[in-house]
Amino acid sequence: MVTFERGKGRLRVFLVGEIDHCAAEGLRAQIEQQLKDLSIRELWLDFTQVTFMDSSGIGMVIGRYKTMAARGGAVFACGLHPPVDRLFRMAGLHRIIGELPEGGRDEP
Numbered sequence: 716m717v718t719f720e721r722g723k724g725r726l727r728v729f730l731v732g733e734i735d736h737c738a739a740e741g742l743r744a745q746i747e748q749q750l751k752d753l754s755i756r757e758l759w760l761d762f763t764q765v766t767f768m769d770s771s772g773i774g775m776v777i778g779r780y781k782t783m784a785a786r787g788g789a790v791f792a793c794g795l796h797p798p799v800d801r802l803f804r805m806a807g808l809h810r811i812i813g814e815l816p817e818g819g820r821d822e823p
Contacts, residue, residue: 717745726750727759734765734772743775747782756788759815763794773806780811791815 720727726749734742750758758779762768780790793815795803803809 717742719749721755724754725757725759726752726755727761729761729764731764733767734775735767735769736771739771739775743778746775746779750779750782753786756783756786758783758788758790760790760792760812761794762792762796762799765794765796765799768799768802770806773802773808776808776812789813 716731718729718731720729726746728746728749730742732738746758749755760776760779776790776792783790790811791813792803792808795814803812
């Protein structure tokens with residue numbers, strides 16, 4: 716399950732549950748559908764309710780980063796629990812994905 720919230724030039728994606736091989740492709744498709752709106756310059760990925768993520772999740776995040784970078788936009792993450800944060804750091808995602816303050820309530 717995934718829900719979206721739109722703001723001024725921003726799309727916030729509330730991810731839920733496990734982001735594994737089975738879920739990653741569906742998430743990719745749903746997010747890409749939303750990103751057809753070229754006015755979106757920032758993609759915020761909210762991992763607060765993510766309980767597990769594997770390499771398929773990393774691939775999904777990198778793909779959305781490439782989509783946003785191609786249009787001069789940016790990707791940010793928030794709600795990274797220790798296991799997901801560890802995976803982010805091991806994969807080097809923290810170098811390309813900005814981290815929002817707790818809960819992503821403030822502007823990056």
